[in-house]
Amino acid sequence: MILGTGIDLLKISRVEKVLNKYGNIFIKKILSNDEIKKNKKKLYQANKLAKSFATKEAFVKAVGTGFNKEISFKDISLKSEKNGKPFIDLSERVKSFLKTKTPNGYTTKINVTISDERDYVISNVIISLQKK
Numbered sequence: 001m002i003l004g005t006g007i008d009l010l011k012i013s014r015v016e017k018v019l020n021k022y023g024n025i026f027i028k029k030i031l032s033n034d035e036i037k038k039n040k041k042k043l044y045q046a047n048k049l050a051k052s053f054a055t056k057e058a059f060v061k062a063v064g065t066g067f068n069k070e071i072s073f074k075d076i077s078l079k080s081e082k083n084g085k086p087f088i089d090l091s092e093r094v095k096s097f098l099k100t101k102t103p104n105g106y107t108t109k110i111n112v113t114i115s116d117e118r119d120y121v122i123s124n125v126i127i128s129l130q131k132k
Contacts, residue, residue, distance in 0.1 A: 003101065003108060003127040006061025008054040010121050015053060016046035030056075032077040034089070047121065051086075051114050052078045054123035059088055059110070062125045063098065070097045078112075086112045088125070098127075107132055 018026050027036065030053055042048050056076045060066050067073065075091040088110050090098070102108050106129040113124045 001106075001129040003129050004062035004064050005124070005126045006058040006063075007122065007124045008057035008061065010050050010054040010057075012046050012050045012116070012119055012121060015050040019046055019049060030073050032074045032091075034077045034079075038079075047116060050121040051116065051123065054121045055086070055088065055112060055114060055125065058112075058123040058125040062110075062127045063101065070094070086114050088112055102129065105132055106130060 027049070030049060031039075035052065039048065053073075055078045056073050059076055060071055063071065065071060071094050075094045077089040078086060079089050080086050098108055109128045109130055111126045111128065115122050
């Protein structure tokens with residue numbers, strides 16, 4: 001059963017413009033502390049930032065709230081498994097919030113798909129419910 005689905009399409013040049021204008025201010029607003037630590041050499045790659053940004057946008061759409069007092073960009077970390085498969089790691093605050101949206105007797109599973117082609121990045125997030 002699906003709790004929510006979200007998708008975000010982003011033109012990489014938009015991220016590049018903001019990155020060139022604001023640099024570290026933009027990075028510190030969008031990336032979690034964990035993402036910053038693990039990607040120091042790739043922080044200024046617009047394509048990588050665009051993937052993170054689009055995935056976080058897709059996640060809050062799947063939750064159905066958008067960014068608000070419960071969820072900020074820094075509460076969501078985009079990571080990869082050893083085989084390259086992307087996944088989302090959530091702060092404890094967002095995990096607790098997501099539990100309030102999850103029916104009793106169920107847990108959530110978050111599936112992430114990201115694709116990029118020249119000028120665009122697209123990310124799809126599906127939050128599914130699984131019986132405990």
